[in-house]
Amino acid sequence: EVQLVESGGNVLQPGGSLRLSCAASGFTFDDYAMHWVRQAPGRGLEWVSLISDDGGSTYYADSVKGRFTISRDNRKNSLYLEMSSLRTEDTAMYYCTKEAGYSTFYYAMDVWGQGTTVTVSS
């Protein structure tokens, strides 16, 4: 069974830092790019970041550029999101998602984790 399990969500103050993790199983992890997508409470979906299958290319939403860093460890089948200088507007459920397209062909997100909650509040 293809599965993504996020962890690391927490409650923290503005300006803080946090590292989210996503454990992947059931597919050949290093064949696929991976994304983070977030959803603020009661709001819509916001694409956050993408990392290529080999980790060599990364992309970010303008709202997180310079503050968040996406990375992956293909030996551990794991995806990460390092978050720093957190703001109240970063409060959201963060989903790890698998790119549907093989290698560098990107077209959809076909597997989603259950999400991990990040709350930034003073």
Added chain:
Amino acid sequence: DIQMTQSPASLSASVGDRVTITCQASQDINNYLNWYQQKPGKAPKLLMSAASNLETGVPSRFSGSGSGTNFTFTIISLQPEDIATYFCQQYDGLPPYTFGQGTKLQIK
């Protein structure tokens, strides 16, 4: 960045009704448009890619159409289990891959 305008924001319909949701891109995205379903308290699920290609296992009462800037998502005969929020997403070129604002579908 490409903006996606989805409408309506909410919709109430009866079981058996035909339901239509639209999504408009701020520029031509060819057919690089996906639709997701999110049930309450759950993660989103990919229903359809490339504007009209149903994912395996998705019921045939769901359909999609469109190209360029205007897209339509249709449920031919609404079922109680279709209660969810639906999102479109564009996937043209490199990121950001923006989502529409979502349409919350309820049973009348």
